[in-house]
Amino acid sequence: MVTTLDDAKRTAIATKLADMKAIQNLIISNEQRLISACDDSEISGRLQEMLNDDQKNLGILETAIVQYGVQSEPSDIVSRMLDKIEEMMSGSELSMYEKVFQHELLKHQQVMTGLLIHKAAQQVGADVEAAIGPLNTVNFENRAHQEQLKGVLESLGVRELTGQEADQGLWARVQDAVAAMSGVAGSVLTQSSDKSDMNIQDIIRMDHQKVRTLFMQIEQSNDPQKIQEYFGQLYKDLSVHAEAEEQVVYPAVRPFYGEEDTQELYDEQAQMKTLLEQIKSSDPSSSQFKDTVQQLKDIVLDHVRQEENTMFAAIRNNCSSEQSEKMATDFKAAKDRLQKEMAAS
Ligand SMILES: [Fe+2]
Ligand SMILES: [Fe+2]
Incomplete structure (x- = not known):
């Protein structure tokens, strides 16, 4: 039985993640534009802090997309909408208040997209939830930004309408609103405060x-359709992970990890690939399917133990933290490229 490994739900979530990345990029360029057009130091200071968060969050979003393992382009409708907003934000027709208002709407869209992905992940599977976990920080910070933007709108709006300053208690109220939210979600924030400089071992x-x-998930399921879906994801994740290791990590560790041990890693991955193909062409409701998955699991977990024990130790002893972080960046870029190739084929 020849099967397709694509799953519609997973692709739909991938499209929403791509939408989120496109929105995040526009959020960043909006903030840069607003800061340079703003002559109020209180407001531009707040926008600058928001911009710093948003740039860091773009990195978190990119990591989550690669970790999720299915790549997609943003949807047509979102791309067209973002073009329109960009046109308005760069034109001179809107007042500063109106531009910030558009920006706040975009933040709202980003918050809702993030929450929707989070809720959908809970329905689709534990592996999806694990992959997009770091997005919780992004969602929370975007909610806090909305409160800040409401304050900016009040300040700008009162000034545009009356020529006078808004009520003195404005920023204190904004801080209270943000603090009230931090109480609820603070634990999420500290958990994953900065995922941007992970080393290769972490990733x-x-x-x-x-x-x-x-x-x-495969072991615990008896539904052939779910088993097929989980295996589809496993196939993609293992293929991309192994290929990225062979492109980036194994050549780099070979000089200090040793010829023999490195060769062993390549050989194990070759075995793994053969089994993946064998499983791919078998029937998920057959007992042979689960038996071969079990065989694959034994090989993979052995291989993983070797990497996490001896190879990681060799990396720790021979690479500076800069080198290890650089390897992480290259590894993520290789995975991103391989996933896109896979999505296109
Ligand atoms: Fe490996
Ligand atoms: Fe590995």
Whole structure:
């Protein structure tokens, strides 16, 4: 039985993630424009802090997309809408108040898209929830930004309408609103405050964890359709992870990890690929399917142990933290490229 490994729900979530990245890019360029057009130091200071968060959050979003493992383009309608907003934001027709108002609407759209992805992930599977976990920080910060933007709107609006300053208590009220939210979501924030400078060990470990989750999901399911969906994701994740390791990590560690041990990693991955193809062409409701998955799991977990124990130790002992972070960036870029190729084929 030849099967397709694509799953409509997972692709739909991938499109929403791509929408979110496109929105985030426009949010950043809006803020840059607003800051340079603003002559109020209180407001431009607040926008600058927001911009710093948003640039960091773009990095978190990109990591989550690669970790999710299915790539997509943004939807047509969102792309067209963003073009329109960009045109309004760069033109001279709107007042400053009206521009910030458009920006706040865009933040709202980003908050809702993020929450929707979070809720959808809970329905689709534990592996999806794990992959997009870091987005919780982005969602929370966007909510806090909305409160800040309401304050900016009040300040600008009162000035445009009356020529006078808004009520003195304005920024204190904004701070209260943000603090009230932090009380609820503070734990989320500290958990994943900055994912932008992860080293290669962190990023490989995250992939391994997701693969363990997928094996568990397959084991625990008796529904051939769900099994097929989980295997489809496992196939993509393992193929991309292994290829990215062979392109970026193994050549880099070979000189200090040793010829023999490195070769062993390549050989194990070759075995793994053969089994993946074998499973791909078998029937998910057959007992042979689960038996071969079990065989694959044994090989993969052995391989993972070797990487996490001896290879990680070799990296720790031979690479500076800069080198390891650089490897992480290259590894993520390789995965991103491979996932896009996979989506296109
Ligand atoms: Fe590997
Ligand atoms: Fe690995």
